[in-house]
Amino acid sequence: MPPGAPGNGRVPPQRYRADGPPVTQQGGAQRPPYSSGDMPLLTHDETGATSVAREGALAVAERTEVVSGAPGMPQKPARKSNPWQRVRRILYVLLGLAVIGPLLAFVIGWMIFPVPSSDEAALTQVATFTFADDQPLATVRPENVNRVKVTLDKVPLQTRQAVVATEDNTFYSNPGFDITGILRAVYNQVTGGIGGGSTITQQYIKVSSGHDENSLWRKYKEVVLAVKISREQTKDQILENYLNTIYLGRGAYGIQAAAKAYFNKDVGQLTVSESAMIAGIIQSPSNWDPAKNLDNSKSRWTVALDRMVENGWLSPAERAQQTFPTNWLPEPPSSGGMPSDDRYHIYEKAVQELATKGITQDQIDTEGLTITTTVQQQRQAQAVDAIKKVMRGQPDNLRTALVSVDPKTGAILAYYGGANGLGLDYANALRQPGSSFKPFVLAAALQSNEGIGLGSLYDGSSPQQFEGGVTVSNSEGFNCDSCSVQTAMTKSINTIFYRMAVDVGTQRVADAAHQAGIPSDVELAARGGIALGDSEVHPIDMASAFATFAADGERHEPYIVSKVVAADGRVLFDRGEAAGEQAIPQQVARNVTESMIDVASSSRIALSDGRPVASKTGTVQLPGSKNQNKDAWTVGYTPSISTAVWVGSDLSDPIKNSAGSPIFGRMLPGSIWQEFMNSALRGTPKEQFSKFVPMGVPPAADPALNPNPSGSLSPSGTPGDDSDENDGRGRGNGNGNGRGNSDDDSNGNSDDESDSGFGDGGLFGSDDGNNSNSNDNGGGSSDDGGNSDNRNGNNDR
Structure with missing residues (x-):
C-alpha cells in the first residue's frame, strides 16, 4: 500500500476547493479552506510524469502573464487582419448610409421645411379696374407681371391633358417627385450638365417659392415639399396652382394670360391644337414661341399631341385631324395698363375707397381682382370734352376739376x-x-x-x-x-x-x-x-x-x-x-x-x-x-x-x-x-323737382330782383334785367337808343360775388364796383365795356 493510504497510518496530502465550504473528510471531519497561495508540503516524491505536468502548467501560467503585458517583457505579435474584411466593413457602412441617409435627410427636411401658406404662396397677378359698363379703365400689373388666375373648371379638359402629357406623364400617380428624374438631375449636377426631370408638383414648388437656382439643395427641398404638398392638396389643386403660376412667354404668367397673349381669347375657348401648342412651349417659352422659332414650336406641338395619344386622351383618328394653329398672334395684344391721364385719378380714388372696405393693396396685387367702378365711360368722356372745349386757349396756369x-x-x-x-x-x-x-x-x-x-x-x-x-x-x-x-x-x-x-x-x-x-x-x-x-x-x-x-x-x-x-x-x-x-x-x-x-x-x-x-x-x-x-x-x-x-x-x-x-x-x-x-x-327725361311747399315767409315778386313790370325775369339780357350775372353779350356798344350797353357787366368782369378773402378795411370787401353800373345813355359804354367775354373771355361758347 503506498505511503499515506488509509489504513496504513500515513496521512494523505490535503485537497481543498478554492471557494465554498471545506470538503468533508472521511469520518465527517471538515478540512480548512484551501488558499491558492499555499502549496502543501509534499511528503513524498512526485513521479516523473507528475513533475513534468506540473512544470508544464507553471510554464503556461508564466507565458500568460507575459502576454498580458508584464513590464519589461516582449509582446506577443498580433494576429494579421484580412484586408477583404475591411473592405466589407466599408461597404456595409456605405450601404447603410445609402439606405438610412436619404431617409434621415427626408425626415429632417420634413421637419424644417414648412409648406408655404396660402398667403406666402400668393403670386402677383393682374387686377382690372373697369367703368360701370365693364369696359377697362385701368390694368394693374404688380411688378409688371401679367397674370390672371382662373379656377381649374375654367380650363378645358384637353388643355389640362396636353400640359400633363407634355410635362409630367405620371402626375396623377406619382408621389410628387420622379426618382429617375432626380437621379438624372444628380448626374447632370455632378457631371456639369443642366436640367433634370421635375414633376409638375416640383415645378410649382420652384415657381411659388422663387428658388430656381440649379443645385442639389433645391432639388432636395423640392422633393420634400412636393411630398408634403401632395399629402395636403389634391392633384387637381396642385394642377390648378401650377397652371396659374408657370411662365409661358410674352410676359404671360399662367394659362389664362397665355391664351390672351398667343390667341387673344380666354382659356376656356382654347382648342385641342391651340392647347398643344401652348403646352409644348412650357419648357422653353422664349425659344419655342412660334413667332421666334416656328419649326421648334411645331416640333413641340407634335410631342404634346403624340403623348396625349399615348395616354389615351386623344384617339389616333382625332390626332390625325389636328393641324398646327395658324391663328396665333405675331405679338401679344395690348392689354391696357395704368393710364396716365384723368382716368388715373379714378383708379386712385377707387384704391382709397377699397382700403376703407378692408381690401388691401396686397389683395389687389395677388388675388386678380376685378374692381367695377361707378364711373360711366360716356359721362367721363363728356366731362373731358367739356373741359377741353372751354379751356382751349386759356392760360396754362389754370387747373380744373x-x-x-x-x-x-x-x-x-x-x-x-x-x-x-x-x-x-x-x-x-x-x-x-x-x-x-x-x-x-x-x-x-x-x-x-x-x-x-x-x-x-x-x-x-x-x-x-x-x-x-x-x-x-x-x-x-x-x-x-x-x-x-x-x-x-x-x-x-x-x-x-x-x-x-x-x-x-x-x-x-x-x-x-x-x-x-x-x-x-x-x-x-x-x-x-x-x-x-x-x-x-x-x-x-x-x-x-x-x-x-x-x-x-x-x-x-x-x-x-x-x-x-x-x-x-x-x-x-x-x-x-x-x-x-x-x-x-x-x-x-x-x-x-x-x-x-x-x-x-x-x-x-x-x-x-x-x-x-x-x-x-x-x-x-x-x-x-x-x-x-x-x-x-x-x-x-x-x-x-x-x-x-x-x-x-x-x-x-x-x-x-x-x-x-x-x-x-x-x-x-x-x-x-x-x-x-x-x-x-341729352336724351334723358326732363325730370321735375318735387312739389314746392314754402317754409316761413313765402317768396313773392321782388322789385329788387326784377324791376320789369311784367314781373318775369328775363334770361336774355333785355332792358330791365338788372342781374349782376348779365355779361352784356349781344348788347355792347349800342346805337344810342338807351340799349347800347350792359347795365352792369358789359365788361364780363363782375359776377354774383367776389367774396372770399380779405379786402381793404374789412372781411371779403371786394365788390368790383368800378366795373359795374355802366351808363345807359345810348352812346356811351361801361368803363370796361370792350372786354365783354361771354363768361370765358373768348367768346367761344
Missing part, C-alpha cells in the same frame, strides 16, 4: 381731377368754395325755427359793418334796402347771408353743411366768414352735398366702387342697393332747391332744353387784392345728376382768362358745368 354724382344713390358718375394723372387730384383737393357755400346758410336758417322763408326780407345794402369791426361788401357794390332771401341767393348778396349766418349761429351753418354731406373730417370754422365760404372743401364734397338737396334731403355717401370680385369667383365686396339717410328734412331741402332755381338763367348758364335746374356760383378773392380772384366754382343739379366744377391754379395766384380778365364762378366754371350737363342729360 369736375365731379358728378347721382343724387339717388351717391354713385360717382364722372370724376375729373386733372389731365395729368400723376399730378395732383384737384377733384379731391381742398379749396375755398366762396358763395357756393351759401345754400348751407339757408339750410341752417330754415331749420332755426325762426320763421325764415324765401320771402323773408333783409337789409342788402353794401357795405355793412358787423360785430368785431368786420366790413362786408356786395359784389359790384350791389345795394338794396330790403331784399328777399330768394333775391339774395339769385344775386348772391353777401351782406344778407353774412347777417343770416350770424343771426342763426355760425355753428348751425357748419352743422347744416355736415348734414348735407360735407364730410365730418373736413373742418369748418364756425365764424362769420363761413357764410361766404372761407372754409376749404373738396369738389367731390360739394357735388355730394348738393346731391342731398337734389334728393329732397336724403343723403347718400358718395362712392366710386360698386363691386369687387376675385379671380377665383369670390365676391369680396358688393355695394348693392344702399339705403340713404334723411339727413335734412324734405321741406327744408326743397326750399333750398327753390332758392337756387333762377341762378343758372341769371348767370346765363341755363340748360339748353329748359329743364329745371338749381345751381350756385362762387368766387374767392385773392387775399390782399381788390380785383383779383383765386378760385371759381359752379355747382348745380337736376333730380338725377349733381355736378361741381372748380377752376383755379396750383399756387392760388390770380386766375385770369385769355382776355386777361379775372375769372368769376359763372365764367369758365359755369361754361364747363353747362356744357357737361347739357351733354350728360
Whole structure:
C-alpha cells in the first residue's frame, strides 16, 4: 500500500476547493479552506510524469502573464487582419448610409421645411379696374407681371391633358417627385450638365417659392415639399396652382394670360391644337414661341399631341385631324395698363375707397381682382370734352376739376381731377368754395325755427359793418334796402347771408353743411366768414352735398366702387342697393332747391332744353387784392345728376382768362358745368323737382330782383334785367337808343360775388364796383365795356 493510504497510518496530502465550504473528510471531519497561495508540503516524491505536468502548467501560467503585458517583457505579435474584411466593413457602412441617409435627410427636411401658406404662396397677378359698363379703365400689373388666375373648371379638359402629357406623364400617380428624374438631375449636377426631370408638383414648388437656382439643395427641398404638398392638396389643386403660376412667354404668367397673349381669347375657348401648342412651349417659352422659332414650336406641338395619344386622351383618328394653329398672334395684344391721364385719378380714388372696405393693396396685387367702378365711360368722356372745349386757349396756369354724382344713390358718375394723372387730384383737393357755400346758410336758417322763408326780407345794402369791426361788401357794390332771401341767393348778396349766418349761429351753418354731406373730417370754422365760404372743401364734397338737396334731403355717401370680385369667383365686396339717410328734412331741402332755381338763367348758364335746374356760383378773392380772384366754382343739379366744377391754379395766384380778365364762378366754371350737363342729360327725361311747399315767409315778386313790370325775369339780357350775372353779350356798344350797353357787366368782369378773402378795411370787401353800373345813355359804354367775354373771355361758347 503506498505511503499515506488509509489504513496504513500515513496521512494523505490535503485537497481543498478554492471557494465554498471545506470538503468533508472521511469520518465527517471538515478540512480548512484551501488558499491558492499555499502549496502543501509534499511528503513524498512526485513521479516523473507528475513533475513534468506540473512544470508544464507553471510554464503556461508564466507565458500568460507575459502576454498580458508584464513590464519589461516582449509582446506577443498580433494576429494579421484580412484586408477583404475591411473592405466589407466599408461597404456595409456605405450601404447603410445609402439606405438610412436619404431617409434621415427626408425626415429632417420634413421637419424644417414648412409648406408655404396660402398667403406666402400668393403670386402677383393682374387686377382690372373697369367703368360701370365693364369696359377697362385701368390694368394693374404688380411688378409688371401679367397674370390672371382662373379656377381649374375654367380650363378645358384637353388643355389640362396636353400640359400633363407634355410635362409630367405620371402626375396623377406619382408621389410628387420622379426618382429617375432626380437621379438624372444628380448626374447632370455632378457631371456639369443642366436640367433634370421635375414633376409638375416640383415645378410649382420652384415657381411659388422663387428658388430656381440649379443645385442639389433645391432639388432636395423640392422633393420634400412636393411630398408634403401632395399629402395636403389634391392633384387637381396642385394642377390648378401650377397652371396659374408657370411662365409661358410674352410676359404671360399662367394659362389664362397665355391664351390672351398667343390667341387673344380666354382659356376656356382654347382648342385641342391651340392647347398643344401652348403646352409644348412650357419648357422653353422664349425659344419655342412660334413667332421666334416656328419649326421648334411645331416640333413641340407634335410631342404634346403624340403623348396625349399615348395616354389615351386623344384617339389616333382625332390626332390625325389636328393641324398646327395658324391663328396665333405675331405679338401679344395690348392689354391696357395704368393710364396716365384723368382716368388715373379714378383708379386712385377707387384704391382709397377699397382700403376703407378692408381690401388691401396686397389683395389687389395677388388675388386678380376685378374692381367695377361707378364711373360711366360716356359721362367721363363728356366731362373731358367739356373741359377741353372751354379751356382751349386759356392760360396754362389754370387747373380744373369736375365731379358728378347721382343724387339717388351717391354713385360717382364722372370724376375729373386733372389731365395729368400723376399730378395732383384737384377733384379731391381742398379749396375755398366762396358763395357756393351759401345754400348751407339757408339750410341752417330754415331749420332755426325762426320763421325764415324765401320771402323773408333783409337789409342788402353794401357795405355793412358787423360785430368785431368786420366790413362786408356786395359784389359790384350791389345795394338794396330790403331784399328777399330768394333775391339774395339769385344775386348772391353777401351782406344778407353774412347777417343770416350770424343771426342763426355760425355753428348751425357748419352743422347744416355736415348734414348735407360735407364730410365730418373736413373742418369748418364756425365764424362769420363761413357764410361766404372761407372754409376749404373738396369738389367731390360739394357735388355730394348738393346731391342731398337734389334728393329732397336724403343723403347718400358718395362712392366710386360698386363691386369687387376675385379671380377665383369670390365676391369680396358688393355695394348693392344702399339705403340713404334723411339727413335734412324734405321741406327744408326743397326750399333750398327753390332758392337756387333762377341762378343758372341769371348767370346765363341755363340748360339748353329748359329743364329745371338749381345751381350756385362762387368766387374767392385773392387775399390782399381788390380785383383779383383765386378760385371759381359752379355747382348745380337736376333730380338725377349733381355736378361741381372748380377752376383755379396750383399756387392760388390770380386766375385770369385769355382776355386777361379775372375769372368769376359763372365764367369758365359755369361754361364747363353747362356744357357737361347739357351733354350728360341729352336724351334723358326732363325730370321735375318735387312739389314746392314754402317754409316761413313765402317768396313773392321782388322789385329788387326784377324791376320789369311784367314781373318775369328775363334770361336774355333785355332792358330791365338788372342781374349782376348779365355779361352784356349781344348788347355792347349800342346805337344810342338807351340799349347800347350792359347795365352792369358789359365788361364780363363782375359776377354774383367776389367774396372770399380779405379786402381793404374789412372781411371779403371786394365788390368790383368800378366795373359795374355802366351808363345807359345810348352812346356811351361801361368803363370796361370792350372786354365783354361771354363768361370765358373768348367768346367761344
